[in-house]
Each structure stands twice: as C-alpha cells, then as structure tokens.
Amino acid sequence: MALIVQKYGGSSVGDADKIKHVARRIIETQAAGNQVCVVVSAMGDTTDELMDLANQVASRPEGRELDMLLTAGERISMALVSMAINDLGAKSLSFTGSQAGIITDEVHGNARIAEVTPDRVAEALAAGNIAIVAGFQGFNRDSKDITTLGRGGSDTTAVALAAALNADVCEIYSDVDGIYTADPRIIPTARKLDVIDVESMLELAAAGAKILHIRAVEFARRHKVNLVVRSTFSTDPGTVVISDENGAKQMEESIVSGVATDKSQAKITVIGIPDVPGKAAAVFTTVAEAGANIDMIVQNTPTGSDVTDSVSDITFTLPKGDLKLVLDALAQNKDVLGYRELESDEQIGKLSVVGAGMRTHSGVSAILFRALAESGINVEMISTSEIRISVITSLEQIDDAARAVHKAFDLDSDSLATVYAGTGR
Ligand code: ASP
Ligand code: MG
Numbered sequence: 001m002a003l004i005v006q007k008y009g010g011s012s013v014g015d016a017d018k019i020k021h022v023a024r025r026i027i028e029t030q031a032a033g034n035q036v037c038v039v040v041s042a043m044g045d046t047t048d049e050l051m052d053l054a055n056q057v058a059s060r061p062e063g064r065e066l067d068m069l070l071t072a073g074e075r076i077s078m079a080l081v082s083m084a085i086n087d088l089g090a091k092s093l094s095f096t097g098s099q100a101g102i103i104t105d106e107v108h109g110n111a112r113i114a115e116v117t118p119d120r121v122a123e124a125l126a127a128g129n130i131a132i133v134a135g136f137q138g139f140n141r142d143s144k145d146i147t148t149l150g151r152g153g154s155d156t157t158a159v160a161l162a163a164a165l166n167a168d169v170c171e172i173y174s175d176v177d178g179i180y181t182a183d184p185r186i187i188p189t190a191r192k193l194d195v196i197d198v199e200s201m202l203e204l205a206a207a208g209a210k211i212l213h214i215r216a217v218e219f220a221r222r223h224k225v226n227l228v229v230r231s232t233f234s235t236d237p238g239t240v241v242i243s244d245e246n247g248a249k250q251m252e253e254s255i256v257s258g259v260a261t262d263k264s265q266a267k268i269t270v271i272g273i274p275d276v277p278g279k280a281a282a283v284f285t286t287v288a289e290a291g292a293n294i295d296m297i298v299q300n301t302p303t304g305s306d307v308t309d310s311v312s313d314i315t316f317t318l319p320k321g322d323l324k325l326v327l328d329a330l331a332q333n334k335d336v337l338g339y340r341e342l343e344s345d346e347q348i349g350k351l352s353v354v355g356a357g358m359r360t361h362s363g364v365s366a367i368l369f370r371a372l373a374e375s376g377i378n379v380e381m382i383s384t385s386e387i388r389i390s391v392i393t394s395l396e397q398i399d400d401a402a403r404a405v406h407k408a409f410d411l412d413s414d415s416l417a418t419v420y421a422g423t424g425r
Contacts, residue, residue, distance in 0.1 A: 002168040003125070004029060007039040007135065007158035009174040012232035013077045014044035022173075022232060023084035026130055030090060035125045037165060039135045039158040040081055042073025047136075047151070063108025067137075067148045071097070074134035074154070082132045093124045094132040097146075098139035101164075102157060104147045106140040111147035113138060113156065113219075116164035125165075133161060155216035163223035170225050172212065173232040176419055178239030179204075179211055182259045182406050184417030186399050190406070191413035192236075193257065198243045200257045200356050203388045207352030208262025217241070234418070255357035255364065256409040261402050262350040263395060265295060266323045267381070269315040270330065272340025282337055283314055283330070290329040292322035295350075296383045296392065311340070315381060317392065320346055348380065349398025352390040353405060359386055371408035377401045 006026065013019050030036045041047075050069050054061040061069075078094040085092035101117035124131045135154025138147045149156050155172055162170035179201070180190040196204075198221045205214040211229060220227050220243050230238025242251060273279050280299065287294055297316045318326060323344060330342055358364050368389055372379060377400065381392040393401050406412060 001033060001035060003035045003037070003165055005037045005039065005158050005162040005165065005167045005170045007154055007170070007172045008041065008081075008232060009154070009172075010041040010044050010046065011175045012173050013040055013081060016080075018232075019043075019077070019080050019084050020088075023081060023088055025232070026081075026085060027088055027090045030130055037121055037125060037131045037133065037161060037167070038081065039133045039154055039161060040074060040077040041135050041154040042070075043077050043080075046073040046076070064145055067108050067146050070148055071134065071137040071146055074136050078132045078134040082130075085130055085132075090130060091128055092130040092132055094134070095120060095124075096134050097137035097157065100131075100133040100161065102133075102138035102160065104138035104140055104149070106143045106145065106147065108145075108147055110150040111138055111140070112215075113149070113160050116160050118161055118164050121161070122165060133157065150213075150215070152210070152213040153215070155213035156219055159216045159219045159223070159225050159227065162225045163219065167225070169228055170220070171228045171230060171238075172216075173230060174211070175231060175233065176211070176417070177231045177234055177236040178229050179209075179241070179258070180417060181257070181411040182402060183209070183261070184419055186261065187259075187403055187406050187412075188416045189412040189414075190417050191411055192417065193239050194237075195240045195242055195251055196257055197251060197253070197356050198241055200354050200387060201241050203352070203354040203385065204258050204260050207260035207354060207388065207390060208264070208350065209258065209260040212241075231418075253357040253360075254355055255361045256353055256355035256411065258354055259402055259406045259409070259411065260352045260354065261398050262352070263398065264320055265317045265348060265350055265392075266320045266344060266346040267315055267317045267348050267392065268323070268326060268330070269313055269343040270337070270339045271313050271343060272311045273314060274338050275310045275312045279337070280314060282333075284316075286329050286333050286337070287316070287318070287326055290322070290326045292318045292326045294318045296381050296390065298381050298383075317348070317350070317381070347395040348392050349395045349401070350390055350392055351398060351401050351405065352388055353409065354388045356387050358388070365389060367408050368405060371404045372401060375400055375404040377404070 082092040082094035103115040104111035135157040182190040227241040
C-alpha cells in the first residue's frame with residue numbers, strides 16, 4: 001500500500017462544490033489502494049480577506065494575533081473537506097498544524113519548521129482514515145503559540161509531512177496542469193513540462209514562478225521527497241519534480257526549462273559613493289539592519305584619469321515593500337556613507353531564464369540578449385548563477401521581454417495552456 005500526501009490550494013477548495021469535488025478525488029485515491037494524507041489551504045482568497053480585516057481594525061496588528069487570525073482560514077477548509085469526505089461514506093479526521101505535529105521556531109508570520117511529529121496523523125491513517133491537515137501553520141514549543149509559515153506555506157506543510165511520514169509521493173494540486181515553461185497567464189503558448197530537476201525548480205521558484213513555494217522545493221530537495229504538480233480540475237498526470245540525484249542524472253537536461261518573471265521588486269541606486277574599501281560593506285550593513293533582503297547588486301567601476309578620489313554608484317534590488325524602510329535608513333546614514341544622492345525606481349521587472357543544461361552549453365546569453373535587443377528592450381541589470389540568467393528591465397516591458405525570450409529559446413507550444421481557475425494558487 002502506498003502513502004500519498006496531497007495538497008489542495010485555495011482555488012481548489014474555493015466553494016462548497018469544489019470541496020465536494022476534492023472530497024471525491026481524495027476518496028478515489030484511497031479506493032485505488034492508498035493511504036491518503038491531505039493538506040489544505042484556506043478557501044479562495046480567505047487569507048487576503050482576513051489580512052484586510054486585520055488592517056482595518058489595527059494599524060500594526062501583532063504577529064501573534066495575525067497568526068491566530070490567519071490560521072483560522074485553513075481550519076475552516078480542513079473541517080469542511082473532512083465533513084464532505086465523511087458524508088460520501090469514507091472515514092476522515094481533520095487536524096490543525098499543531099495537532100499534526102508541525103513544530104516551528106517562534107517567528108510569527110514566517111516561521112520555519114523545526115521538527116515534524118505526525119503521530120496522530122499516522123495513527124489516523126493506520127486506522128483507515130483519510131487525514132486532513134491544515135496547511136501553513138505550526139506550533140512553537142517555547143512560546144506555546146501558533147505560528148504561520150509565510151504566504152503560500154501550505155506547500156511546505158505538505159512536503160514536510162510527506163518527508164516525516166515517509167510518503168511515496170507528495171502531490172501538489174492547483175488550478176494548472178503542472179509546471180510550465182512560463183506563467184501561462186502571461187504566455188498562453190507556454191508548454192507543460194513532464195519532468196523537471198529540483199535544482200531548476202528551485203531557481204524558477206526563486207525567480208518568481210509562483211507555482212510552488214520556494215521553501216517547499218528546498219525541503220523536497222533536502223529530504224528527497226518526490227513532488228508531482230498537477231491540476232485538481234483535470235486528470236493530466238502533471239509535472240514530476242525529480243529530487244533524487246540518480247533520477248535527475250537520467251533526465252535529458254534541457255538547456256532552458258523555463259522563463260520566470262518577478263514584478264515585486266524595486267531598485268535603489270546609491271550615487272557618488274567614495275570608491276574605497278569598506279563602502280559597499282557599510283551600505284549593505286545599513287540595508288541588512290533595516291531588515292531587507294536584497295537580490296541583485298551592480299557596482300559600476302569608476303573610470304577616468306584621477307582614479308584615486310573617484311566615486312562609484314551601487315545599484316541593488318529589493319522587495320517593493322522594503323523600499324521606504326531602506327531609503328530612510330540610507331538617508332539617516334548619509335554622512336557616514338558619504339554618497340551624493342539616492343535614486344529609486346519601483347517600475348522594474350525581473351526576467352529569469354533557467355535550465356540545468358546551461359552548465360554545459362554555451363551561447364545561452366547570446367540568444368537571450370539578441371532576443372531582447374530585437375524587441376527593443378533595454379537591460380538595466382544582469383546577474384547569473386550556474387543555471388540561471390536574470391535581467392532587470394522596465395516594468396512596462398517585462399511581459400514583452402518574457403514572450404520574446406520564451407520564443408527565442410523555442411519554448412512555445414502549438415496549443416494554448418489551460419488555466420482552470422483564476423488566482424494562480
Ligand atoms: N492560505 C495561505 C496563503 O494564502 C497559505 C497557502 O495558501 O499556502 O498564503
Ligand atoms: Mg492561498
């Protein structure tokens with residue numbers, strides 16, 4: 001008998017009919033001779049709606065109370081899915097994250113899973129039940145408080161449970177048929193991948209592909225959990241994310257697996273900073289102390305005859321939400337840092353091209369930059385890893401850039417991708 005962990009996203013349990021549909025699907029999986037543990041997200045846009053409510057009653061809701069509030073979303077869907085299954089004649093029990101043994105650190109709003117002790121889930125499964133677990137939430141032993149794993153965190157719950165229960169597979173259900181070469185909402189000709197290696201998936205998730213939560217992919221890689229990404233609304237077998245090295249070696253490595261875009265970043269340029277050792281360190285210490293996570297960094301090299309008292313510019317990108325905080329922190333330290341002025345831009349987009357085959361193929365950058373040039377797209381910043389190239393363009397041009405690059409790497413398919421529901425999760 002196989003043990004399958006299934007995770008259903010918010011759009012899959014968005015209303016009563018969808019919950020009944022999911023319940024039937026879960027029962028079919030059990031009837032096929034499997035033990036089934038299910039992780040659910042909150043219904044539809046519940047989490048956003050609860051956030052809105054919190055912001056209406058308080059200007060700075062406390063992390064502890066926010067977590068109490070937001071975890072209610074998953075608690076609603078877990079109970080409803082369980083009831084629907086029972087109503088159809090199968091046996092089911094639901095569990096909160098803490099009942100399921102998801103033990104985390106004490107960071108409210110972005111807790112990390114420290115340990116998983118799924119004894120109650122295992123007992124329920126052994127007794128022939130389908131176990132339904134509320135995603136996105138955990139419990140800290142020291143503070144004895146409820147925590148959440150960050151937006152989109154139910155994927156991580158599912159992978160962590162799959163690892164702890166030693167499941168045969170972890171299936172992540174959403175409203176698209178699998179992992180595509182690009183977001184089908186931006187590029188309708190995006191092609192579904194049958195398999196992808198976990199390293200490429202990790203880079204795609206980091207580059208802004210929203211199909212899987214990045215921490216879930218990291219967890220899957222570390223614990224060698226086999227993931228399958230598929231749709232709640234079709235029987236398509238989906239995309240297999242191969243986590244074990246032997247499996248990945250057997251795959252024929254595609255030069256480019258996909259193109260991802262990220263519209264959530266802003267950039268700051270520190271202009272006219274003295275070009276002496278220690279200045280970059282001082283700038284990024286200020287940024288780190290403000291609590292921001294930066295992504296790309298570019299420093300131009302000063303040119304000219306008098307290099308000794310020359311100045312340079314440092315540009316970096318960061319989440320839009322951290323922009324104001326970081327600008328304030330840099331402004332406060334203007335005298336110490338010794339720069340001339342600050343510039344910022346929220347109208348940027350990041351485009352990334354990812355593929356394990358880049359390790360061994362040359363000419364990938366040439367294709368990328370030619371495609372951008374032919375479409376008249378100006379590149380503002382560039383960064384690379386072994387299997388990724390990312391560029392910053394204007395926000396206005398980012399979707400066109402993605403389409404041009406997708407085409408240039410021959411990723412377009414003849415048919416249009418199917419998107420079954422609306423929100424992407
Ligand atoms: N409901 C939470 C969110 O929307 C967690 C999840 O969907 O994975 O972020
Ligand atoms: Mg959600």
